[in-house]
Amino acid sequence: MSLVYITRKETFAAAHKLSREDWSEEKNQMVFGKCANANWHGHNYVLFITVKGQPAADTGFVVNLSALSELVRTKIISQVDHKNLNLDVPFMKGKMSSTEVLAVAIWEELYQEIQDMGCALHCIKVQETDNNYVEYFGEK
Amino acid sequence: MSLVYITRKETFAAAHKLSREDWSEEKNQMVFGKCANANWHGHNYVLFITVKGQPAADTGFVVNLSALSELVRTKIISQVDHKNLNLDVPFMKGKMSSTEVLAVAIWEELYQEIQDMGCALHCIKVQETDNNYVEYFGEK
């Protein structure tokens, strides 16, 4: 028996902004800085999905990466790619579009369906720019 | 005498969309695909500015990179970073925000001032995603 972790990378390009309607423009500016720009800005996001499990005896696969990629594209990429994270994405409605919140939301979208594929979701990593990224392991 | 080319890289994050108001939604969709999303999308753009000239005898510099970086940040990055290319950027007003058009517009913003620094602008390269980039050398 060998517990192995396998990671698939996907990318998407999206617009967003960080600002609260219940805060003044001054407060939004002070807390969120240039990320509060009224007319939005955007990023090339990079998404890493890590699952863990035992490699199957016949295939040597923890998971069929084509099936995992298909799932991620259907459930996540089609919702966020070339979209506005604040306005267009059902699973982000009413949430701040920080990278932290986005990573947790993607975890929740994928967790059960990856379980149903016979392995376990281990980590969602979302990279917003070359200089920062977020990881969520399902910890409370 | 040695003609040397030196390149500085800068980055910015911006929102944009590709669509024409004088076209139907169907035509915009057909030509621009997901890039026409009404609520915008965005990218981490990478900008490479290449200048050429003779290294100075005393410094060994074609150009002082700090001064070049300062110029590019003042004239370009402050205008486009965490902004909407269609709505917020004076030098893009009335233009399509394709990477091609953006590269030519940045060339025109920088050309004379780089000349005034004693060297010559050689190339503006703009990378929109890992999978595509544009180069403009001032050719007609």
Add this chain to the structure above:
Amino acid sequence: MSLVYITRKETFAAAHKLSREDWSEEKNQMVFGKCANANWHGHNYVLFITVKGQPAADTGFVVNLSALSELVRTKIISQVDHKNLNLDVPFMKGKMSSTEVLAVAIWEELYQEIQDMGCALHCIKVQETDNNYVEYFGEK
């Protein structure tokens, strides 16, 4: 008028070897070293296709990148991805599978069809590993 260069990146994974049947094993080993391994080896190749032209007034595009990508996938990637460059690729039959020869062969496959799209092929760049790449500009 502004002559702009735009580059699209595609990737493929292929097996190949460098050896000549009309040479002894010793000579193959001496000239090609470990690249002559009888049972093949392989690479993640990266292909950059650069075309040049005038951005169209209505779209701001030199070429529609989706159409260019579709052409490259149909004509090249479907032929070489997860294939053996020596055995499986019609346009490489009877040729050495060096990166140099591969780049020239890809240029010849794409040149006319890119012309037919209204722009001009400028460069085929093929990267074999992080440590080496080849460029062909159609020069004799």
Add this chain to the structure above:
Amino acid sequence: MSLVYITRKETFAAAHKLSREDWSEEKNQMVFGKCANANWHGHNYVLFITVKGQPAADTGFVVNLSALSELVRTKIISQVDHKNLNLDVPFMKGKMSSTEVLAVAIWEELYQEIQDMGCALHCIKVQETDNNYVEYFGEK
């Protein structure tokens, strides 16, 4: 006392395929897709070896990286670089050449000898393409 993790990166280029002789061509195609190509395909693999231990008081080293690199090159890289993972590699004989199985096999090749160097193997990470990688931490 400070437990520190140090990682060395090595690369190799290899051919392989995913298919089972006890399966029909149709089943191989269905499960492994283009990875089942009869004439092989290949990758530039990237291997990361992470070891952990206490930095020595006199050198500040958890392990001498030159010695670690020498070990990895002798035991692993010389076996897999410019080779066919299915046909040429003793420690992969009779195994599927999936990235998962390869990572576990490399762990087993290195574990004891790294122990003998006075530190502990923590992780073997194998990257097959830019879009996927596998990690094994010796867990059952």
Add this chain to the structure above:
Amino acid sequence: MSLVYITRKETFAAAHKLSREDWSEEKNQMVFGKCANANWHGHNYVLFITVKGQPAADTGFVVNLSALSELVRTKIISQVDHKNLNLDVPFMKGKMSSTEVLAVAIWEELYQEIQDMGCALHCIKVQETDNNYVEYFGEK
């Protein structure tokens, strides 16, 4: 509640050497090889600071990345960037300038102040070259 990890990347360029004054030149050469060069050598170091915590309800932030970056620049980057790690850096005085020791020293410089920002330092990762990096998680 969701425990999220967020990582900020910073870079610095520094000179250093690995050698001990209480060892002969021969022993330094034997143990440290070319890293013992008397007139120093240097690297572009990459520093990754990972902190963990609960995203705040109003901002969605585990930590304000601008504030974290400001702290790291004030406490670390200003001390090490374009400096000599052996001669110029107060928090490295009297220590070997191995990547292992450097990572532990940076952890100690940042730990309490990150605690005071309301989250917890999780990992200091220091990359010396593309081929090696070190991680410290505060473990004894």
Add this chain to the structure above:
Amino acid sequence: MSLVYITRKETFAAAHKLSREDWSEEKNQMVFGKCANANWHGHNYVLFITVKGQPAADTGFVVNLSALSELVRTKIISQVDHKNLNLDVPFMKGKMSSTEVLAVAIWEELYQEIQDMGCALHCIKVQETDNNYVEYFGEK
């Protein structure tokens, strides 16, 4: 006939500083900023050597990359890797160690010997950090 360009990448780590002994400390500071640090700083330099020529009919090679790499390692890398560019490198003696001057000096070291291998040196590119690089094509 097909004129093909092939590029080999090599890396080296070196210390240097930018300052003139015939200038005051204030002037050095004003012109070179933090690059004038008295106790040096350093970089992971990346060197790209591009040669051009006709692929040979029998090998498909413009140049044997192993031979080119061997030449570059003997003539350049062994002189600059883990060295001080100002103090240790014969071909940089009496010169400013700017990236521009370094690229021209490497060109002069390699030009004739590459000619003797039956192809032509086309470009020396030296990258000092991720944010800047220099190219020299032998132009006056």
